[in-house]
Amino acid sequence: MSTRTLAVLSAGLSTPSSTRLLADRLTTATVAALRARGEDATVEVVELRAHARDLADHLLTGFANTALQAAVDTVVGADGLIAVTPVFSASYSGLFKTFFDVLDKDALTGTPVLLGATAGTARHSLVIEHAMRPLFAHLRAVAVPTGVFAASEDWAGAGGVDQQLAGRIERAAGELADLVTGRPARGGRAGRRPADPFADVPSFEDLLKGR
Amino acid sequence: MQFGVFTVGDVTPDPTNGRTPTEAERIQAMVAIALKAEEVGLDVFATGEHHNPPFVPSSPTTMLGYLAARTQRLLLSTSTTLITTNDPVKIAEDYAMLQHLAGGRVDLMMGRGNTGPVYPWFGQDIRNGIPLAVENYALLRRLWTEDVVDWSGQYRTPLQGFTSTPRPLDGVAPFVWHGSIRSPQIAEQAAYYGDGFFHNHIFWPKEHTERMVEFYRRRYEHHGHGTADQAIVGLGGQVFMRANSQDAVREFRPYFDNAPVYGHGPSLEEFTRETPLTVGSPQQVVERTLGFRDYVGDYQRQLFLVDHAGLPLKTVLEQLDILGEEVVPVLRREFAALKPAHVPEAPTHADRVVARGAAADATVHATDDVTGRTAEEVSAR
Numbered sequence: 001m002s003t004r005t006l007a008v009l010s011a012g013l014s015t016p017s018s019t020r021l022l023a024d025r026l027t028t029a030t031v032a033a034l035r036a037r038g039e040d041a042t043v044e045v046v047e048l049r050a051h052a053r054d055l056a057d058h059l060l061t062g063f064a065n066t067a068l069q070a071a072v073d074t075v076v077g078a079d080g081l082i083a084v085t086p087v088f089s090a091s092y093s094g095l096f097k098t099f100f101d102v103l104d105k106d107a108l109t110g111t112p113v114l115l116g117a118t119a120g121t122a123r124h125s126l127v128i129e130h131a132m133r134p135l136f137a138h139l140r141a142v143a144v145p146t147g148v149f150a151a152s153e154d155w156a157g158a159g160g161v162d163q164q165l166a167g168r169i170e171r172a173a174g175e176l177a178d179l180v181t182g183r184p185a186r187g188g189r190a191g192r193r194p195a196d197p198f199a200d201v202p203s204f205e206d207l208l209k210g211r
Numbered sequence: 212m213q214f215g216v217f218t219v220g221d222v223t224p225d226p227t228n229g230r231t232p233t234e235a236e237r238i239q240a241m242v243a244i245a246l247k248a249e250e251v252g253l254d255v256f257a258t259g260e261h262h263n264p265p266f267v268p269s270s271p272t273t274m275l276g277y278l279a280a281r282t283q284r285l286l287l288s289t290s291t292t293l294i295t296t297n298d299p300v301k302i303a304e305d306y307a308m309l310q311h312l313a314g315g316r317v318d319l320m321m322g323r324g325n326t327g328p329v330y331p332w333f334g335q336d337i338r339n340g341i342p343l344a345v346e347n348y349a350l351l352r353r354l355w356t357e358d359v360v361d362w363s364g365q366y367r368t369p370l371q372g373f374t375s376t377p378r379p380l381d382g383v384a385p386f387v388w389h390g391s392i393r394s395p396q397i398a399e400q401a402a403y404y405g406d407g408f409f410h411n412h413i414f415w416p417k418e419h420t421e422r423m424v425e426f427y428r429r430r431y432e433h434h435g436h437g438t439a440d441q442a443i444v445g446l447g448g449q450v451f452m453r454a455n456s457q458d459a460v461r462e463f464r465p466y467f468d469n470a471p472v473y474g475h476g477p478s479l480e481e482f483t484r485e486t487p488l489t490v491g492s493p494q495q496v497v498e499r500t501l502g503f504r505d506y507v508g509d510y511q512r513q514l515f516l517v518d519h520a521g522l523p524l525k526t527v528l529e530q531l532d533i534l535g536e537e538v539v540p541v542l543r544r545e546f547a548a549l550k551p552a553h554v555p556e557a558p559t560h561a562d563r564v565v566a567r568g569a570a571a572d573a574t575v576h577a578t579d580d581v582t583g584r585t586a587e588e589v590s591a592r
Binding site: 056057059060061062063065066197198201202203204205207208 | 342400403474475481482485
């Protein structure tokens with residue numbers, strides 16, 4: 001039984017937050033689905049609220065401070081990512097987007113991702129397809145077919161969650177577990193860094209060629 | 212080891228009173244800073260080169276030529292000379308002329324410039340930054356070392372039988388540094404030629420500096436110029452000092468909070484932790500600066516940024532007094548005590564003349580269009 005790392009990114013702002021609540025449900029279901037497939041999982045949660053200023057600083061200074069770098073390493077090094085955002089103005093929140101804005105452009109290539117979103121009304125339920133999927137397609141991450149959207153009314157069922165929402169969580173978690181187990185383990189935070197810019201610098205003879 | 216200051220030449224409002232200096236005041240302030248640098252015993256003054264507001268130093272050799280006449284000992288340099296958008300022919304001419312006027316007290320630092328809009332103003336494209344730096348510098352070297360150059364390349368009109376005048380002083384070109392924050396190709400370029408490598412070492416975490424210098428040293432050895440620890444390394448640094456470190460923090464904070472580049476972002480405390488910025492007592496600056504050696508090895512040049520973000524001239528001159536009296540003398544002593552004998556100093560003009568064998572007049576005399584003979588040949592008959 002090998003161990004997989006699962007990064008959970010939550011862009012919820014309040015405490016408690018329904019975004020974090022959904023992220024936790026998705027995480028629990030994914031860990032169970034991995035276990036059912038014979039894999040252990042280590043879970044690392046990144047609450048973007050704690051990095052709101054770090055992200056703004058990065059936009060201005062051009063570099064991640066120590067705290068933000070640790071969060072970035074967690075997400076980039078994970079075998080699978082669960083990314084959940086509240087809906088703001090018909091899309092993911094600015095905070096959620098900013099995190100992906102400061103990532104290296106290849107940082108999430110090939111990473112299996114489960115997308116989740118929360119809102120106060122079901123009228124936003126296509127936000128995953130219309131806003132989140134294009135973002136993750138751009139990042140060349142592999143988003144599982146089932147995105148999980150939860151509006152306020154979805155938290156009202158027996159046991160605190162609507163049966164249909166529970167079903168979507170199960171299905172999405174199974175899809176993420178299938179993708180994760182189908183790939184070699186990355187080894188977590190230290191296992192995967194952005195492409196090393198020093199790895200294959202052309203020799204100056206090559207840079208000079210023809211000059 | 213050489214110590215000095217480098218300036219961006221920004222015209223920035225003083226956030227404590229809202230007053231913005233005029234260009235005239237800023238230019239005179241840069242001159243005053245350079246003169247003060249010599250007076251307090253620093254070795255190097257380096258000016259940036261910019262072609263857009265809010266910066267004044269668009270014409271570095273004009274300023275450095277003036278400073279050459281006003282100083283005796285100070286080494287005049289750049290931070291940086293735009294190797295991408297300047298014509299290498301003009302760089303060759305301007306800096307050879309400056310060498311003559313300054314009696315050899317000149318070196319320069321090549322940089323690409325990271326302001327996209329500047330490139331098209333000079334007929335270039337920022338996306339060609341690296342190939343421009345490679346081609347233009349290769350031509351610049353030939354113009355300084357070969358009397359008559361036939362050349363063709365991608366970015367400039369070809370040259371046929373071209374002689375760049377004046378020839379370099381004593382037949383020895385100025386020493387060249389290459390500056391880059393995170394482009395390993397530029398560290399490779401410096402290593403290939405055995406030139407110096409300078410990392411600006413401000414505004415960014417030290418890890419960038421560390422990796423670039425390590426790569427440059429390794430490649431310097433690979434290209435056969437000496438061992439990795441003999442490569443010629445320069446660093447920047449940003450400091451603000453008062454006798455009492457609390458006073459330094461209190462006085463510098465409004466300038467920090469409103470500074471170009473990093474202002475309105477991280478706190479002063481966070482930025483001093485994450486980058487080489489040091490705000491505190493002279494002793495703190497000494498300790499932090501000595502610590503640079505722990506991650507770049509023994510190095511040859513340390514330049515400080517002290518006149519940035521709208522600091523008034525009076526304050527900057529006080530900073531130079533502190534550097535000259537309390538910081539640099541200690542750093543000179545401590546760094547010298549740590550440096551092994553086989554690690555060289557940064558080469559001066561005099562060193563380069565010795566390395567060449569002797570000073571040589573490099574004048575190229577014109578040939579007669581019809582006879583092909585020079586005036587000297589005719590008069591010798």
